Amino acid sequence: MKPVLRIGDCLCKNWLKVGGFQRYREVVSSSEDSSPGVFAVFSDSGVYMGLVGSRQAALFPNRIFADLLVRRPSAPVSVDTRLDEALIRFREERVDHFAVVDADGRFVGVISELSMFSTLLEQEAQSREEREVLITQLKAELEYHKLATMAFETTSEGVLITDSTPSVMHVNRAFIETTGYSLEDVVGKNPNLLHSGRQAAEFYKTMWQALRETGGWEGEIWNRRKNGEIYPEWLHINSVRDENGDATHYVGVFSDIGPNKEIQRELQQMAYYDTLTGLPNRRLFLDRLERAVAQSYRLKDGFSLLFIDLDRFKYVNDAYGHELGDGLLKTVAQRIRAVVRESDTVARLGGDEFVAILHDCHDKESCQLVVDKIRQCVNEPIGLGGHELNVSAAIGISFYPEDGETVTDIIRNADVAMYRAKEDGMGVCFYQPEMNVGASERLEIEGAIRRGLANDEFWLAWQPQVDLSDGTLSGAEVLARWTHDGQEIPPGTFIPIAESSGLIDMLGDWVFHQAVHEAMEFKEKCKDCSLKIAVNFSPLQLRGEETFHRITEVMQEKAMEPDMLEMEVTESVIMSKRPGAMELLSRMDDLGVSVAVDDFGTGYSNLSNLKQIRVDKLKIDQSFVCDLELNETSRQIVQAVIMMAHSLGLKVVAEGVETAAQCAALREMGCDYGQGYLYSRPVPLNTLKSLCEKCVDGKIILNTANGKACAPSP
Ligand code: C2E
Numbered sequence: 001m002k003p004v005l006r007i008g009d010c011l012c013k014n015w016l017k018v019g020g021f022q023r024y025r026e027v028v029s030s031s032e033d034s035s036p037g038v039f040a041v042f043s044d045s046g047v048y049m050g051l052v053g054s055r056q057a058a059l060f061p062n063r064i065f066a067d068l069l070v071r072r073p074s075a076p077v078s079v080d081t082r083l084d085e086a087l088i089r090f091r092e093e094r095v096d097h098f099a100v101v102d103a104d105g106r107f108v109g110v111i112s113e114l115s116m117f118s119t120l121l122e123q124e125a126q127s128r129e130e131r132e133v134l135i136t137q138l139k140a141e142l143e144y145h146k147l148a149t150m151a152f153e154t155t156s157e158g159v160l161i162t163d164s165t166p167s168v169m170h171v172n173r174a175f176i177e178t179t180g181y182s183l184e185d186v187v188g189k190n191p192n193l194l195h196s197g198r199q200a201a202e203f204y205k206t207m208w209q210a211l212r213e214t215g216g217w218e219g220e221i222w223n224r225r226k227n228g229e230i231y232p233e234w235l236h237i238n239s240v241r242d243e244n245g246d247a248t249h250y251v252g253v254f255s256d257i258g259p260n261k262e263i264q265r266e267l268q269q270m271a272y273y274d275t276l277t278g279l280p281n282r283r284l285f286l287d288r289l290e291r292a293v294a295q296s297y298r299l300k301d302g303f304s305l306l307f308i309d310l311d312r313f314k315y316v317n318d319a320y321g322h323e324l325g326d327g328l329l330k331t332v333a334q335r336i337r338a339v340v341r342e343s344d345t346v347a348r349l350g351g352d353e354f355v356a357i358l359h360d361c362h363d364k365e366s367c368q369l370v371v372d373k374i375r376q377c378v379n380e381p382i383g384l385g386g387h388e389l390n391v392s393a394a395i396g397i398s399f400y401p402e403d404g405e406t407v408t409d410i411i412r413n414a415d416v417a418m419y420r421a422k423e424d425g426m427g428v429c430f431y432q433p434e435m436n437v438g439a440s441e442r443l444e445i446e447g448a449i450r451r452g453l454a455n456d457e458f459w460l461a462w463q464p465q466v467d468l469s470d471g472t473l474s475g476a477e478v479l480a481r482w483t484h485d486g487q488e489i490p491p492g493t494f495i496p497i498a499e500s501s502g503l504i505d506m507l508g509d510w511v512f513h514q515a516v517h518e519a520m521e522f523k524e525k526c527k528d529c530s531l532k533i534a535v536n537f538s539p540l541q542l543r544g545e546e547t548f549h550r551i552t553e554v555m556q557e558k559a560m561e562p563d564m565l566e567m568e569v570t571e572s573v574i575m576s577k578r579p580g581a582m583e584l585l586s587r588m589d590d591l592g593v594s595v596a597v598d599d600f601g602t603g604y605s606n607l608s609n610l611k612q613i614r615v616d617k618l619k620i621d622q623s624f625v626c627d628l629e630l631n632e633t634s635r636q637i638v639q640a641v642i643m644m645a646h647s648l649g650l651k652v653v654a655e656g657v658e659t660a661a662q663c664a665a666l667r668e669m670g671c672d673y674g675q676g677y678l679y680s681r682p683v684p685l686n687t688l689k690s691l692c693e694k695c696v697d698g699k700i701i702l703n704t705a706n707g708k709a710c711a712p713s714p
């Protein structure tokens with residue numbers, strides 16, 4: 001700041017020093033226009049005597065200055081006098097000039113109002129100039145500051161400035177937004193109030209050491225927001241040092257890498273976890289299994305590997321649709337996860353295949369306990385989409401290192417054991433070395449089915465259905481047979497394999513084509529007879545439009561009347577109401593083809609659902625029929641099914657009728673048709689033909705003793 005002006009700064013230049021004895025005339029030449037404004041009069045000895053104004057001196061040019069001095073001269077002003085005080089004296093004393101003296105009273109000059117004013121103007125001009133420079137500088141500085149401030153405030157990076165202690169001096173908006181702390185919350189505080197506790201003291205020690213040694217540090221750090229949430233940030237810290245190299249400030253700039261972390265986590269999740277169930281996927285499973293092998297090898301202990309495969313899942317999926325299938329897999333996954341230890345790995349390999357690595361289960365007994373728990377939790381009915389699903393699983397177990405020392409061997413052997421568990425229906429199987437044929441056998445069967453179809457190894461067996469009211473032949477069910485290498489392979493073995501390998505379409509097409517062909521041959525024998533040919537259709541074969549064309553094409557080709565065909569579908573197909581299957585069945589129904597619900601009573605259906613679907617027949621499952629005589633509940637169920645079916649306008653076929661007593665009971669209950677060993681086992685067409693004795697009024701009379709025995713007494 002500029003010092004305040006004093007009188008000493010405003011001395012007048014327009015004065016003349018004269019001696020007391022000098023005369024105006026002598027000191028001012030007349031030619032000079034400009035005479036000094038005032039004369040300062042000094043004695044011969046140089047002592048200041050007083051001032052004489054130029055106007056007065058000019059009036060008396062011949063008088064000495066000493067005479068012109070006023071009798072009572074104004075007191076001189078001190079150099080230190082303030083301008084405003086001097087001004088007041090000018091006003092009060094009505095003089096034009098004052099002499100100016102220093103602190104010791106020595107004359108230093110003269111002032112006038114004009115000199116004061118001009119000095120002020122001068123100074124004003126000067127300070128204006130200075131001010132202008134300053135303003136320009138300030139403006140530039142301000143601009144810079146503004147930019148800096150703006151950058152500080154608007155950057156998306158959080159900024160934190162501390163002094164050397166370090167305590168927080170300033171933070172920017174991004175800091176406030178990221179951490180949730182306000183400026184007031186943090187100013188004066190140690191930045192360690194952000195510590196998450198996730199990183200050990202060692203971490204901060206290293207950080208500070210780097211800061212001291214190199215003046216900077218950079219890295220990932222986990223901090224805690226005001227709300228307690230922990231988040232990762234990428235932090236640069238720089239120290240600001242003075243000329244001695246000592247840190248005066250620290251500036252921390254960080255970015256919240258949480259969102260990146262989130263993306264990273266999602267990517268990792270996708271790469272290593274199954275999206276449907278959230279369980280580890282095959283890749284992560286293999287990784288964990290490798291680790292388990294390495295660890296067990298090192299610690300000289302072992303673990304067990306479980307292969308878990310749901311029974312008939314494909315069937316549920318096809319019958320009820322994928323959404324329900326997905327829900328079922330999720331539920332099963334959660335349940336299995338819940339019954340094993342936290343440290344164990346449960347993974348989904350794909351489809352309905354799960355695996356579990358049980359780390360501390362190294363013997364049969366402890367493993368069996370876990371396996372029982374898994375089976376129990378899987379067996380609990382699952383309520384989904386208004387259905388109650390009953391699921392079961394087959395579990396195969398192998399141990400490290402006994403059943404394999406490599407990842408490949410342990411996996412293969414657990415898989416082999418699982419197939420064996422499925423095959424023998426026991427549901428659980430510990431691996432035994434002699435089993436290794438089973439799994440490869442399965443692959444072989446697939447190839448063999450393919451070749452078998454090409455080599456005519458398949459043939460059809462016909463099983464008669466009898467009209468219980470008169471014992472005549474009402475129709476026949478077509479059952480696929482496979483004679484491979486001189487051996488009869490049961491459909492219970494090859495149908496599921498054909499279904500799971502996608503060969504069922506090829507096989508089903510062959511069956512249907514052959515069935516229609518043989519049926520028309522049979523029809524030749526008895527043109528007027530009404531006879532129904534019942535063909536089994538796997539749920540996988542019922543695919544709407546496409547299947548409709550395949551079926552009708554064959555029927556047209558062979559000129560088969562639609563009312564001669566009956567499609568047997570399982571009740572799960574009906575209950576799932578899958579659009580493709582439903583559309584197909586109603587179009588077949590429109591044509592006059594009848595639809596029978598197979599194995600009725602074993603699935604999840606309830607009778608009232610049947611009302612909405614266009615089916616013509618129910619086939620009561622043989623499990624109800626076989627203990628009709630012994631089990632009162634079975635009797636009641638069969639009776640109820642028959643009554644309900646009739647009230648819905650459906651006919652009823654009883655399957656697996658083996659005894660005359662069963663036949664009699666069924667007839668008494670009003671059952672319409674019977675099928676079973678009592679009348680005939682499934683037989684080749686020629687055998688069926690030979691069973692037919694004659695044709696009366698469009699009805700075929702069977703010549704089997706049992707058929708007759710079953711007929712009502714006349
Ligand atoms: P299903 O459709 O329930 O066929 C009836 C099964 O019961 C047949 O077994 C038949 O031999 C057997 N059976 C008949 N009467 C009696 C009896 O009195 N007592 C006993 N204990 N059993 C009797 P099969 O031929 O082994 O067929 C098994 C299953 O294989 C069939 O059950 C059917 O689901 C499936 N299947 C057979 N052929 C085909 C086919 O061409 N296509 C499809 N998709 N499935 C087929």
Ligand code: CA
Pocket residue numbers: 477536568598
């Ligand atoms: Ca059937």
Ligand code: CA
Pocket residue numbers: 598599619621622655
């Ligand atoms: Ca059946």
